[in-house]
Amino acid sequence: xxxxxxxxxxxxxxxxxxxxxxxxxxxxxxxxxxxxxxxxxxxxxxxxxxxxxxxxxxxxxxxxxxxxxxxxxxxxxxxxxxxxxxxxxxxxxxxxxxxxxxxxxxxxxxxxxxxxxxxxxxxxxxxxxxxxxxxxxxxxxxxxxxxxxxxxxxxxxxxxxxxxxxxxxxxxxxxxxxxxxxxxxxxxxxxxxxxxxxxxxxxxxxxxxxxxxxxxxxxxxxxxxxxxxxxxxxxxxxxxxxxxxxxxxxxxxxxxxxxxxxxxxxxxxxxxxxxxxxxxxxxxxxxxxxxxxxxxxxxxxxxxxxxxxxxxxxxxxxxxxxxxxxxxxxxxxxxxxxxxxxxxxxxxxxxxxxxxxxxxxxxxxxxxxxxxxxxxxxxxxxxxxxxxxxxxxxxxxxxxxxxxxxxxxxxxxxxxxxxxxxxxxxxxxxxxxxxxxxxxxxxxxxxxxxxxxxxxxxxxxxxxxxxxxxxxxxxxxxxxxxxxxxxxxxxxxxxxxxxxxxxxxxxxxxxxxxxxxxxxxxxxxxxxxxxxxxxxxxxxxxxxxxxxxxxxxxxxxxxxxxxxxxxxxxxxxxxxxxxxxxxxxxxxxxxxxxxxxxxxxxxxx
RNA sequence: CGGGGUGUAGCUCAGCUUGGUAGAGCGCUUGCUUCGGGAGCAAGAGGUCGCAGGUUCGAAUCCUGUCACCCCGACCA
Numbered sequence: 001x002x003x004x005x006x007x008x009x010x011x012x013x014x015x016x017x018x019x020x021x022x023x024x025x026x027x028x029x030x031x032x033x034x035x036x037x038x039x040x041x042x043x044x045x046x047x048x049x050x051x052x053x054x055x056x057x058x059x060x061x062x063x064x065x066x067x068x069x070x071x072x073x074x075x076x077x078x079x080x081x082x083x084x085x086x087x088x089x090x091x092x093x094x095x096x097x098x099x100x101x102x103x104x105x106x107x108x109x110x111x112x113x114x115x116x117x118x119x120x121x122x123x124x125x126x127x128x129x130x131x132x133x134x135x136x137x138x139x140x141x142x143x144x145x146x147x148x149x150x151x152x153x154x155x156x157x158x159x160x161x162x163x164x165x166x167x168x169x170x171x172x173x174x175x176x177x178x179x180x181x182x183x184x185x186x187x188x189x190x191x192x193x194x195x196x197x198x199x200x201x202x203x204x205x206x207x208x209x210x211x212x213x214x215x216x217x218x219x220x221x222x223x224x225x226x227x228x229x230x231x232x233x234x235x236x237x238x239x240x241x242x243x244x245x246x247x248x249x250x251x252x253x254x255x256x257x258x259x260x261x262x263x264x265x266x267x268x269x270x271x272x273x274x275x276x277x278x279x280x281x282x283x284x285x286x287x288x289x290x291x292x293x294x295x296x297x298x299x300x301x302x303x304x305x306x307x308x309x310x311x312x313x314x315x316x317x318x319x320x321x322x323x324x325x326x327x328x329x330x331x332x333x334x335x336x337x338x339x340x341x342x343x344x345x346x347x348x349x350x351x352x353x354x355x356x357x358x359x360x361x362x363x364x365x366x367x368x369x370x371x372x373x374x375x376x377x378x379x380x381x382x383x384x385x386x387x388x389x390x391x392x393x394x395x396x397x398x399x400x401x402x403x404x405x406x407x408x409x410x411x412x413x414x415x416x417x418x419x420x421x422x423x424x425x426x427x428x429x430x431x432x433x434x435x436x437x438x439x440x441x442x443x444x445x446x447x448x449x450x451x452x453x454x455x456x457x458x459x460x461x462x463x464x465x466x467x468x469x470x471x472x473x474x475x476x477x478x479x480x481x482x483x484x485x486x487x488x489x490x491x492x493x494x495x496x497x498x499x500x501x502x503x504x505x506x507x508x509x510x511x512x513x514x515x516x517x518x519x520x521x522x523x524x525x526x527x528x529x530x531x532x533x534x535x536x537x538x539x540x541x542x543x544x545x546x547x548x549x550x551x552x553x554x555x556x557x558x559x560x561x562x563x564x565x566x567x568x569x570x571x572x573x574x575x576x577x578x579x580x581x582x583x584x585x586x587x588x589x590x591x592x593x594x595x596x597x598x599x600x601x602x603x604x605x
Numbered sequence: 606c607g608g609g610g611u612g613u614a615g616c617u618c619a620g621c622u623u624g625g626u627a628g629a630g631c632g633c634u635u636g637c638u639u640c641g642g643g644a645g646c647a648a649g650a651g652g653u654c655g656c657a658g659g660u661u662c663g664a665a666u667c668c669u670g671u672c673a674c675c676c677c678g679a680c681c682a
Binding site: 553 | 639673677
């Protein structure tokens, strides 16, 4: 039997069907918005396996439940947040001229074999076999399918450019899922794929997408940065990431206010020092350093700063030999840069301690460039050292007072290290700031990597086949929910930005069984708010006030209206703003006007 | 994959060293009293102690294996 979904807001709840009193008719409201009808399970205690705050709060507030490693069920409140993110993403993608489609989440191996990714993708790809023993995968991304669609549908340059997108579940069999929905194995992603006749068209769409992304994250109420990024395996010339700023982020990004330079730390270049190297003041000496291995130990033992030490890392070379990489003691090797250094094998691989001992005769903790019989590449800042300290290539001994050119020749100079807070910006506008970010968006220019291998062509003006050039553009929809919480919470729980909150307003009635006048006032207000277009969560539970307040704070709905016997006698309700904590008494009949003044436009529908 | 850790009630955990009838707090149910920031009292429901072997008169506890989950690392359009 079908429920007539006709009960208008604010009207008699009767839907014309017989509902037994114990089971109130569920179609009374446009959504189930009464807490007596929505089994919300909040947790006072933090579940043991939740590491970061967003994961803890999502579990405590009943937004998601873990089913298995990296797999989550989105519960009613959480799903509403996810839908709000999707909605904004969808609106802005449509506005930017992209076309929504929905591709299969399960994809045939043949397509992935065409581009070679069936073999290249490795264990991250979840492979499935059907009853006919045919191979499939659960899509971690959809370049192949999008390209397949384009090569079948698009015949003429006149149809270009086209930008297809979808919002769909993806699966990546992550080695280690963690941080709740932030690095889940199954997740919701918006992915878009654009097709062009030439680079100029690709550039235009790429820029349009960059603008759309900025609009999306701005509308979501998030603090974010767009940064230059490494294209990674996906290839292509231009690539930028959008990061939500949060201390728990897995990425580090660097930017400069002075010149608007911004890049992932893995990308930001360092330059040779402007100033000449300081003059040598010490003479070379050899010191016994029994048991001293790490830079920290060396610095402590010799009473020098780590910045006076030279770090020697040994990696495998392209010719099968070893190469020494030299860094200042306090600097960190940047693997992506190191892979570009002359003679270094890709992917970067540190040499094993055993092999280093065999080849150099010295243990890992006692290496240094002086007398080292290996090709050497030095970071710019390592070459700026004077009177520095390093291993003596003999166990338990270090050299001090070393100076370039006097004690050893200058090796090849290269940019090998990560930038650090305060390093000069490549843009020349001052010092870099470094912060942690959560990658929530990534845009790429793919070029013809996929379209060429899959022969995705159109005819140009001259009737000649031209391989289309492609861009792709991703947004981690479910990850955004976690990232937003990382950025917006306090000691009492989540503090949703208005556009993301599962509800616009939470209405709390104090002691529902005590005062008929208060109950009537609360129900009237509830209906009025709904009629005005607000999505209202009505806490009509027969629970103690403290419990309701605590739940309201935990769930984080931005605007709270409390109706109780005390206030109703004076014709008042109480308003509280979740973020600022400010409270005000508001006349029961003034609530709508009051909220209107405090909120952005009530959402449509 | 390497290293570390944990599996006992829905959740957080104790009990295990030294084997002897399964525990606490929170949550849940019922009643009474309460009621504007996570109430009090009383009475309840709820666990084949991850699973499989083994040792033993007897195993949550000891042994072996196995599975799951978590943390660190490597990895990550």
